[in-house]
Amino acid sequence: MGNDENGRCSQYVSLEKHIHEGEWDAANQFISSNPEVVTAEISIFGNTALHIAIFEGHMNIVEELVKTMSEENLKIKDAYDLTVLGYCAVVGNIQMAKCIIGKCRTLLSIGNESDDFIPVVLALTYNPHGTEMARYLYSETPQEDLMPGNGSNGAMFITRAIYSKAIDMALCLLKSYPKLAIALDGNGRSPVEVLAGMSFTYRSGNRLVYWKQWIYNSICIPLAHDTNQIPISVQKSGMEKCGQARNIKLARGFVCNLLKFLEIDQIYELKLLHHQSKKLLLRMCEVLPGLNFQQLENGKVFEAIIKAVKQGRVEFVTEILKACPSLVWCREKSTDRNLFMLAILHRQDEVFRLLLRYPAKNPHLATVDNDRNTILHIAAMFEPSARRNTVPGAAFLMQREVQWYKEVESIVHPSVSERTNTIGKRPLELFIESHKELVKEGEKWMTGTASSCTVVAALIVTIMFAAAITVPGGNKQETGLPTFLNEKVFMVFIISDALSLLSASTSLLMFLGILTSRYAEEDFLKSLPKKMIVGLSTLILSIATMMITFCASLSIILPGKSWVVIPVICLASVPVTLFTWMQFHLLIYTVTSTYGSRIINKKAKYGS
Known part of the structure; x- marks a missing residue:
C-alpha cells in the first residue's frame, strides 16, 4: 500500500468515505480484506473507523465495529487524546456509549492525556446539552475515579454540573466526598467558588413579575422529588376543581393546559433548582468549620464570599457566614477592601443589611x-x-x-x-x-422626559380651555347660559373639563419646574422626583378626564344614539389605558424609590 502526503495509506481514503456516508457493506468488504485497518488512523486527525462512525451517528456501523474490536483496540485515542467512549460523551449518544461500555468498561476510567478528564466529565465539559449523557455515565463510572486526590475529575464534575444546572448530580457526589467542595477543578476553580457566582441558583438572582412570584411562593417541593410529577400544591387544587368530572382525560388536559399557560412547569423547575442549590450550599458549608487560613485560601473560599458579596447573592453569604463567621473579616487582595466596602461599592443593599x-x-x-x-x-x-x-x-x-x-x-x-x-x-x-457624567446623563433623561410631557400637557390645556368656552349645544341668546345647563350629563362635562384643565396646568407647571432646575446632586434625591411624581400623576388624570369630557359631549349632541355613543366611549378608554400602562410603572418606581424602604433600616437593631 502506497502512502499519501499525509502519511496515511491511500486506500484508507475510500474507507473513510464509506464510514462517513454510512455505507457499511462497502466498508465491511474493505475491512474483511484488511483486518488491521480497524485499529489504523484513517483520517488526518488520527481517527479510527469507530471514531468516525460515532461522530457521524451511524449506530449500525458502531455495533459492527465494536464486535470486531478487542478491549485494547477500543482504548485507542485520536489526535485530541479522546477514546471512542470520550467521543460518545462529547457527541452525546447514549446508545453508542452503552454498546462500547458493554464491551470495555475500563474506558469509563480513561481520561484524555491533555487534561486527564474521564468521559463523564467530558460529557459536561464539551457538550452543552450533555446532561443526560452525563447522568448515564455517572451511573456507570466507579465513584473512586471522582474522589479527592484522584486528579481534578471530581471537582471538575461538580463545577460543570453546576454550570449545566444538574445540581442533583453535584449534590450526589458531594454527599460521598464532601471535601470536593474546596478541591480545584481543571481551571483552578473550586465548586464553592463556582456556586457563589451562579445567579440562576439563587432566588435573588431571578427577578420574577408579581404573578409569577405568587405562583413561586405557592409551589411545594416534595421530599421525594419526581421530575415528571406535577407540583403537589397545584395538582391538589386542579383535581379539586376537576375531581367530579366524568372524563378524567379532559380534566387532566385542562390542568396541563392551565399549567402551561401560567408557565408553572418552568417556575416549578426554577424553585426546584433553588431548593437543590440550597442543599448543595449547606453541604459545602459543612466542610468549612475547622479549616485553617491556608485551606480556606487554597479552596477559593475567600474568593467565593467576595464574589457573592459583589453580585448580591445574599443567600450564599448568609449560609457561609453561619458556617464560618470568621469569614466576615476576609478582604480583597488587590484592594484590601473588606466585605462591607465591597457591598457598598457594588450597591448590594441586602448583603450590606446582612453584614450590619x-x-x-x-x-x-x-x-x-x-x-x-x-x-x-x-x-x-x-x-x-x-x-x-x-x-x-x-x-x-x-x-x-x-x-x-x-x-x-x-x-x-x-x-x-x-x-x-x-x-x-x-x-x-x-x-x-x-458622578459628573451621571449627573449629565440624569439631566438629559429628565429634560427629555419633561419636554415630551410638557407638550402633551400644553395641548390638553389648550383643548380643555377651548371646550369650556364652546360648550356643546351652544348658549341661549336671551340669557347667554348654556343650552343644556340643566342636563345631568352637562354637569359631568363641565366638571371633567375643569378637572382636566386644572390637572394639565399643574402637570405643565411641574414639568416646567423640572426643565428649569439647577440639577445639583442633591436635587436628584427629593426635589426632582417629587416634581416628576406630581407631573406624571396629574398628566394621567388630565388625559382620563379629557376622555370623560369627550364622551359627555358626545352624549349631549347625540341624544338617544346609544349605538354610536357606547362604542365610542369604549374606544375612548383605549388611549387612557395605553398611556397609563406605559407611564404607570415609571410613576410607581418614582414613588417607591423616593418614599419606599431605605437602604439601611434605622429601626433594625444591628448587632443585637
Missing part, C-alpha cells in the same frame, strides 16, 4: 483600603455596572447613588467625612467628581 447585623461591624466601618479610602469614600465612588439594570433611567440611578452616600454617611463617625485619601480627596469631593 454582625456585632463587630464598627471596626469594619472604620477601616481603610490600600488607597486610604474610608467606607464613605467607597460610597462616593461610582461603579457603572453596579445594579444599573434595575433602574429605569439615569436620573433614578443618580438618586440611588445619593441615597447610598447619605445612608452610609449616617452610620459612620462624623470625622470620616473630613478624611482624605491618597490623592487628597474628601468623600464629598470624590462623590461630585465621580
Whole structure:
C-alpha cells in the first residue's frame, strides 16, 4: 500500500468515505480484506473507523465495529487524546456509549492525556446539552475515579454540573466526598467558588413579575422529588376543581393546559433548582468549620464570599457566614477592601443589611483600603455596572447613588467625612467628581422626559380651555347660559373639563419646574422626583378626564344614539389605558424609590 502526503495509506481514503456516508457493506468488504485497518488512523486527525462512525451517528456501523474490536483496540485515542467512549460523551449518544461500555468498561476510567478528564466529565465539559449523557455515565463510572486526590475529575464534575444546572448530580457526589467542595477543578476553580457566582441558583438572582412570584411562593417541593410529577400544591387544587368530572382525560388536559399557560412547569423547575442549590450550599458549608487560613485560601473560599458579596447573592453569604463567621473579616487582595466596602461599592443593599447585623461591624466601618479610602469614600465612588439594570433611567440611578452616600454617611463617625485619601480627596469631593457624567446623563433623561410631557400637557390645556368656552349645544341668546345647563350629563362635562384643565396646568407647571432646575446632586434625591411624581400623576388624570369630557359631549349632541355613543366611549378608554400602562410603572418606581424602604433600616437593631 502506497502512502499519501499525509502519511496515511491511500486506500484508507475510500474507507473513510464509506464510514462517513454510512455505507457499511462497502466498508465491511474493505475491512474483511484488511483486518488491521480497524485499529489504523484513517483520517488526518488520527481517527479510527469507530471514531468516525460515532461522530457521524451511524449506530449500525458502531455495533459492527465494536464486535470486531478487542478491549485494547477500543482504548485507542485520536489526535485530541479522546477514546471512542470520550467521543460518545462529547457527541452525546447514549446508545453508542452503552454498546462500547458493554464491551470495555475500563474506558469509563480513561481520561484524555491533555487534561486527564474521564468521559463523564467530558460529557459536561464539551457538550452543552450533555446532561443526560452525563447522568448515564455517572451511573456507570466507579465513584473512586471522582474522589479527592484522584486528579481534578471530581471537582471538575461538580463545577460543570453546576454550570449545566444538574445540581442533583453535584449534590450526589458531594454527599460521598464532601471535601470536593474546596478541591480545584481543571481551571483552578473550586465548586464553592463556582456556586457563589451562579445567579440562576439563587432566588435573588431571578427577578420574577408579581404573578409569577405568587405562583413561586405557592409551589411545594416534595421530599421525594419526581421530575415528571406535577407540583403537589397545584395538582391538589386542579383535581379539586376537576375531581367530579366524568372524563378524567379532559380534566387532566385542562390542568396541563392551565399549567402551561401560567408557565408553572418552568417556575416549578426554577424553585426546584433553588431548593437543590440550597442543599448543595449547606453541604459545602459543612466542610468549612475547622479549616485553617491556608485551606480556606487554597479552596477559593475567600474568593467565593467576595464574589457573592459583589453580585448580591445574599443567600450564599448568609449560609457561609453561619458556617464560618470568621469569614466576615476576609478582604480583597488587590484592594484590601473588606466585605462591607465591597457591598457598598457594588450597591448590594441586602448583603450590606446582612453584614450590619454582625456585632463587630464598627471596626469594619472604620477601616481603610490600600488607597486610604474610608467606607464613605467607597460610597462616593461610582461603579457603572453596579445594579444599573434595575433602574429605569439615569436620573433614578443618580438618586440611588445619593441615597447610598447619605445612608452610609449616617452610620459612620462624623470625622470620616473630613478624611482624605491618597490623592487628597474628601468623600464629598470624590462623590461630585465621580458622578459628573451621571449627573449629565440624569439631566438629559429628565429634560427629555419633561419636554415630551410638557407638550402633551400644553395641548390638553389648550383643548380643555377651548371646550369650556364652546360648550356643546351652544348658549341661549336671551340669557347667554348654556343650552343644556340643566342636563345631568352637562354637569359631568363641565366638571371633567375643569378637572382636566386644572390637572394639565399643574402637570405643565411641574414639568416646567423640572426643565428649569439647577440639577445639583442633591436635587436628584427629593426635589426632582417629587416634581416628576406630581407631573406624571396629574398628566394621567388630565388625559382620563379629557376622555370623560369627550364622551359627555358626545352624549349631549347625540341624544338617544346609544349605538354610536357606547362604542365610542369604549374606544375612548383605549388611549387612557395605553398611556397609563406605559407611564404607570415609571410613576410607581418614582414613588417607591423616593418614599419606599431605605437602604439601611434605622429601626433594625444591628448587632443585637
